[in-house]
Amino acid sequence: MQRRQFIKSSCNICLLAGSGFLLSELGACGPAYQVVKTEIINNQVQIPVAGFTQSGLQFVRPKGWLYDIAVMKKNDDTYEAILLQCTHQSNQLIPAGNGYTCSLHGSQFNKEGVVTKGPASHPLKKYPVAIDHENLIINLNQS
Ligand code: FES
Secondary structure, three states, X not given: OOHHHHHXXXXXXXXXXXXXXXXXXXXXXXXXXXXXXEOXXXXXXXXXXXXXXXXXXXXXXXXXXXXXXXXXXXXXXXXXXXXXXXXXXXXXXEEEOOEEEOOOOOOEEEOOOOEEEXXXXXXXXXEOEEEEOOEEXXXXXXX
């Protein structure tokens, strides 16, 4: 890791801590937030709705994927799934403040995936989410 990239990553972790993310969720390696790892079945992933009782935001990593999906519970009790792949040059995004940031060139996205700071110019990819009894089903076929 280049010195500049390390400093940027360190600052992003500080931003996370300052924005209310629990320090206990920070690990020495890997992402600085909890990620639910799940299998892909019929191009869908499932996560329990019960996981949203304490937080309106969860992160999912489909098996074999390089990027996490942020799943957000909205005020109308619907859910939104956003791929945390920067639309500039495909870097993994991390949560920061009230959205997501890219440590590579500094693009920022709000929590709905809309670009708030370039160089990225396209919004993040979204997946439809359905509720099936006690699970959320994220359909990876559509966006
Ligand atoms: S890859 Fe994210 S800003 Fe360039």
